[in-house]
Amino acid sequence: MSLIPPIDLARQYAHFQQDVESAVCQLMASGRYIGGAAVSDFEREFAIYVGTGECVSCNSGTDALYLALRAFGIGAGDEVIVPSFTFVATAETVSAAGATPVFADIDPVTFTLDPDRLEAAVTDSTRAVIPVHLFGHPANLDRIGEIARDRDLKIIEDCAQSTGAYWRDRQVGSIGHVGCFSFFPTKNLGAFGDGGAIVTDDPELAQQMRVIKEHGSPRRYHHTEIGINSRLDAIQATILRVKLPWLDRWNESRAAIAARYDDLLAPIPDLIRPRQVEPARSVWNQYTIRLDRHDSAARDRLRELLLAREIVSSVYYPRSLHQQPVYDSDAALPESERAAREVLSLPMFPELTEPEQERIAYALKDCIVEL
Numbered sequence: 001m002s003l004i005p006p007i008d009l010a011r012q013y014a015h016f017q018q019d020v021e022s023a024v025c026q027l028m029a030s031g032r033y034i035g036g037a038a039v040s041d042f043e044r045e046f047a048i049y050v051g052t053g054e055c056v057s058c059n060s061g062t063d064a065l066y067l068a069l070r071a072f073g074i075g076a077g078d079e080v081i082v083p084s085f086t087f088v089a090t091a092e093t094v095s096a097a098g099a100t101p102v103f104a105d106i107d108p109v110t111f112t113l114d115p116d117r118l119e120a121a122v123t124d125s126t127r128a129v130i131p132v133h134l135f136g137h138p139a140n141l142d143r144i145g146e147i148a149r150d151r152d153l154k155i156i157e158d159c160a161q162s163t164g165a166y167w168r169d170r171q172v173g174s175i176g177h178v179g180c181f182s183f184f185p186t187k188n189l190g191a192f193g194d195g196g197a198i199v200t201d202d203p204e205l206a207q208q209m210r211v212i213k214e215h216g217s218p219r220r221y222h223h224t225e226i227g228i229n230s231r232l233d234a235i236q237a238t239i240l241r242v243k244l245p246w247l248d249r250w251n252e253s254r255a256a257i258a259a260r261y262d263d264l265l266a267p268i269p270d271l272i273r274p275r276q277v278e279p280a281r282s283v284w285n286q287y288t289i290r291l292d293r294h295d296s297a298a299r300d301r302l303r304e305l306l307l308a309r310e311i312v313s314s315v316y317y318p319r320s321l322h323q324q325p326v327y328d329s330d331a332a333l334p335e336s337e338r339a340a341r342e343v344l345s346l347p348m349f350p351e352l353t354e355p356e357q358e359r360i361a362y363a364l365k366d367c368i369v370e371l
């Protein structure tokens with residue numbers, strides 16, 4: 001029996017090893033390591049892929065969110081509504097921009113921002129909403145779009161876990177005012193280090209983000225505001241250009257793996273399987289089940305029992321953001337709190353094999369009996 005990891009990037013490397021090696025060697029020989037054609041070519045290709053007019057690359061998904069907030073002029077005195085059940089960067093960047101993240105609850109089926117909770121959280125100070133397409137599943141962009149239009153809010157899509165996902169016939173990132181992407185290695189399109197991008201159809205906004213990410217300078221040694229240094233490395237852009245043409249195939253494999261899990265796990269009691277809700281097309285960054293026991297101890301025990309069988313599952317996320325020490329809000333967000341107690345993400349990557357999935361399903365069936 002061998003270990004089944006949550007994700008295995010080395011298996012994927014075999015697909016494109018030769019292409020990456022030759023492209024990276026050429027880049028290294030070129031002597032051009034910052035900016036240049038590799039970065040501008042990737043920006044153009046990624047904008048075409050998502051279906052937007054503009055793409056601004058940057059150092060990470062976190063920076064992408066920060067740059068979007070700054071470009072909208074969001075800062076002190078402003079509120080931005082975010083789901084509580086997400087990775088910390090979604091809220092942390094709002095705080096870093098000087099504004100206040102306001103936590104709203106999630107829809108328990110899709111783990112994404114509940115539009116009713118969003119509507120209830122809007123105040124006169126609300127400037128924007130950050131729907132997160134968590135685990136690869138798009139948030140309800142129809143209803144969020146209506147509320148945002150009515151209340152004049154900017155929509156900043158957090159697409160870090162959902163590169164290539166669709167809402168109706170459009171890709172996530174192309175529907176809100178901006179879409180923020182991460183190329184962290186475990187995301188659907190991953191670099192070999194950090195990377196990120198923002199897409200938009202608004203050329204002025206894109207220009208503003210380019211200024212802020214280059215030390216607040218519209219031209220060299222002329223600084224009009226406080227900026228940061230946030231670049232996508234040429235070497236990462238080179239790797240991403242090789243990988244981008246594979247992305248749809250990998251996302252299709254993830255969907256097939258999710259469908260197979262759905263069949264294999266259906267007979268197991270106490271286990272709630274993730275669902276794809278129309279008109280969303282998920283890219284399954286995670287396959288996240290819930291253990292219906294309302295108790296994190298049972299979930300943690302299940303994870304340990306699986307580990308004893310050499311199956312590594314993960315808890316994204318064990319605590320919602322409103323309950324983190326850094327925010328420590330007394331808001332009651334029952335669905336976010338319950339998700340944090342019940343979720344368990346099973347191994348999910350495009351190269352996961354059928355025998356491995358069967359082993360995971362048998363192990364789950366045995367382990368749940370032992371709980």
Ligand SMILES: *Cc1c(COP(=O)(O)O)cnc(C)c1O
Pocket residue numbers: 059060061062063086087089090132158160161181182183184194195196
């Ligand atoms: C990964 C992630 C980010 C941040 O991306 P980095 O590239 O790691 O900075 C933001 N939001 C969500 C939901 C993420 O999963």
